[in-house]
Amino acid sequence: MSDAPGTAASGERIALVDVNSFYVSCERAFDPKLAGVPVVVLSNNDGCVVARSDEAKALGIKTGTPWFQLAESAPQVGLIQRSSNYELYGDLSSRVMELLGRYALWQEVYSIDESFLGLAGTPAELDAQGATIRAAVARHTGLPVCVGIGSTKTLAKFANRIAKQNRHLQGVCNLDTMDPVVVDTIMSRVPVTGLWGVGSRLGVRLAALGIESVADLRAADPAMIRRKFSVILQRTVLELNGTSCIPLDDERADRKQLIFSRSFSTPVTTLADMRQVMSIYAQQAAARLEREGQQASVLTAYAGTSHFSTSAASFPSATVRLAAPTSDPVLLSRAAVNALDAQVVEGVPYTKAGVMLSGLEAAGAQPLFEEFVSAQERRNLGELLGRVTDKYGAASIGLGIAGMATAKPEWTMSRKYSSPRYTTEWSELPVVKAN
């Protein structure tokens, strides 16, 4: 088992470390007023709840709740809201990840607030390592983490969930040092949809077979699961039984697609405005592509009306294959604008739009042809735009109809409750006073 490809070596265990209520914890790390009170962080456009403090959870607030439904009663219940501040979260994330890496044999950063770590030692030593990691992150970043330890990724994820839900474990759950009878009991109480990889759709289909708890799925026949569901769910069954089959991804593969998508603060109803949207979004996407050293060969431009609107729905979308892989903002912008032109209907209230780039590959290959500008000049232009926007913000420079630095278009995203960029902007550094 432990010698199979992609599994932890003998004696090794997998830890899953994640930050509790990550976005809320980031806000709290810089604003003491937020400690101990219900706090929610909102999605772009201050649309809906994406992170909740324990106190907010205790108020019964669910992830995805639209802010407008909470706004009125918020002052009465003492609920505080923040717009999402991705610069802050991204910066704290990299600090946490760097720190975690110091304690591990290997590390796979799984998301903005989660990392798998390879640990070695006796079960008791692993308990101690978990506590050490937790204390170190708290001391260096002010963020609370939980640590789940198991012999497979799925079990580590499960252990992490147990650590979060049971205060007395003090943030660390090691399945190897728990009484197996207790583990069985917990597994028979946790619904199968609480597992990594089992969502609500699978939950319904599994329930029809009488598989409702984690323990039920662990006891299921892997071959039957494979037949009736998929290899993915079969892997989950095997992993629950201690056989590692989800490979480690310590080398982050290049991404395969890139999406720049936003909802508007006010609907876009004219073709002229939509052209501007497409131009700006495509340039944003191009800038990311440039930063990652990649090129795209396929572009999809899309827009849509509100899913909550009662008037006729409209979801125009067009995909174009580019003449050659590119990260050139000029070409991508032109492609995006042209792609959607024929499908956008004047007068329809579009509430969101996006540009998706796919067929990505590493940059470096020479373009197959040149138009008016040489490839080298184009590269320089893309890099220049990237450098300027990195330094002065996305609105500081743009091509053609996207160059609107003086008047921000009315539809641009709103973030009314944003905290300062404490760690990434000199002028917004927190000020500490000692008395």
Place this chain on the structure above:
DNA sequence: TCTGGGGTCCTAGGACCC
């Protein structure tokens, strides 16, 4: 009035080729 954004993987089916 007001409801996010960004990814991955697997599977089935069609186009096309020999």
Place this chain on the structure above:
DNA sequence: TCTGGGGTCCTAGGACCC
């Protein structure tokens, strides 16, 4: 009425994740 058998590539859709 009979009307092969593969293989590959691509895409759309479904499901999941944070």
